[in-house]
Amino acid sequence: MAPPTEQPDGNGPLGLLGGTFDPIHLGHLRLAEEAREALGLARVRLIPAGQPPHRSEPGSTADDRLAMARLAATGNPGLEIDDGEVRAERKSYTMLTLERLRTELGPQRPLVLILGADAFEGLPTWHRWQEIFGLAHIAVANRPGYSPHARRWPATLSPELAAACQDRHTADPADLRHTPAGHVMPFDMTPLAISASLIRDLIGNGHSARYLLPDSVLDYIGSHGLYR
Numbered sequence: 001m002a003p004p005t006e007q008p009d010g011n012g013p014l015g016l017l018g019g020t021f022d023p024i025h026l027g028h029l030r031l032a033e034e035a036r037e038a039l040g041l042a043r044v045r046l047i048p049a050g051q052p053p054h055r056s057e058p059g060s061t062a063d064d065r066l067a068m069a070r071l072a073a074t075g076n077p078g079l080e081i082d083d084g085e086v087r088a089e090r091k092s093y094t095m096l097t098l099e100r101l102r103t104e105l106g107p108q109r110p111l112v113l114i115l116g117a118d119a120f121e122g123l124p125t126w127h128r129w130q131e132i133f134g135l136a137h138i139a140v141a142n143r144p145g146y147s148p149h150a151r152r153w154p155a156t157l158s159p160e161l162a163a164a165c166q167d168r169h170t171a172d173p174a175d176l177r178h179t180p181a182g183h184v185m186p187f188d189m190t191p192l193a194i195s196a197s198l199i200r201d202l203i204g205n206g207h208s209a210r211y212l213l214p215d216s217v218l219d220y221i222g223s224h225g226l227y228r
């Protein structure tokens with residue numbers, strides 16, 4: 001008989017995947033799913049940004065982006081939704097979200113901030129970025145077209161990011177379980193050249209975006225007339 005699969009426990013590392021999710025797509029969902037498996041996360045919390053700090057106004061409202069994230073997570077017990085950034089009347093700075101989560105979850109629960117390579121590249125421009133390492137681990141996935149691929153670290157990182165990561169780098173997911181925060185771990189995911197901007201462009205130009213995102217999300221976009 002096969003051994004029982006390890007059940008996710010309430011104190012295991014919690015993955016955090018923030019994004020504008022304009023709209024959420026299969027790149028985001030595979031990122032969450034593959035991070036959960038590769039890093040041994042109990043669950044992954046999707047956190048739609050209410051007011052994304054470093055981009056112009058999204059093409060759909062925060063409430064629509066939250067609704068689409070809820071639809072995308074439906075049926076996957078490994079995912080949960082956090083509406084805190086949508087509800088907050090301020091820019092969606094990750095440090096502030098991590099402080100809120102530490103208040104909610106306590107100082108000991110391992111938190112793993114999941115970033116695609118493009119987001120990670122921009123980390124030194126984030127609000128209080130150096131403090132993030134004190135509140136969460138960071139896991140970085142490859143993304144087609146972006147340079148800081150795990151296998152080429154640290155050569156492809158900017159000097160300040162390389163310096164910040166130097167003593168934090170790990171390739172062992174056990175390190176993410178044994179401490180609440182502080183490690184940086186690159187991991188490989190199935191390369192998917194899907195982006196929300198591609199989907200917005202396709203829909204805006206009257207083309208099909210089917211099979212790039214869940215059908216339920218595509219139906220929502222259609223019934224609410226988004227991105228036209």
Ligand SMILES: Nc1ncnc2c1ncn2[C@@H]1O[C@H](COP(=O)(O)OP(=O)(O)OP(=O)(O)O)[C@@H](O)[C@H]1O
Nearest residue numbers: 018019020021027115116119143192194195196197
């Ligand atoms: N195809 C993908 N592969 C790996 N990571 C991804 C992918 N798409 C998005 N991500 C990651 O998901 C997070 C949220 O991304 P975001 O919501 O900005 O989506 P996006 O597709 O990059 O959007 P846009 O095209 O509007 O810039 C970021 O960390 C980003 O790097």
Ligand SMILES: O=C(O)c1ccc[n+]([C@@H]2O[C@H](COP(=O)([O-])O)[C@@H](O)[C@H]2O)c1
Nearest residue numbers: 018019020049053054092093094126127
């Ligand atoms: O905290 C910051 O200063 C900060 C700056 C840029 C982006 N972020 C977060 O990074 C995630 C991805 O952002 P975006 O714009 O690529 O969708 C999302 O959760 C944002 O809130 C955070």
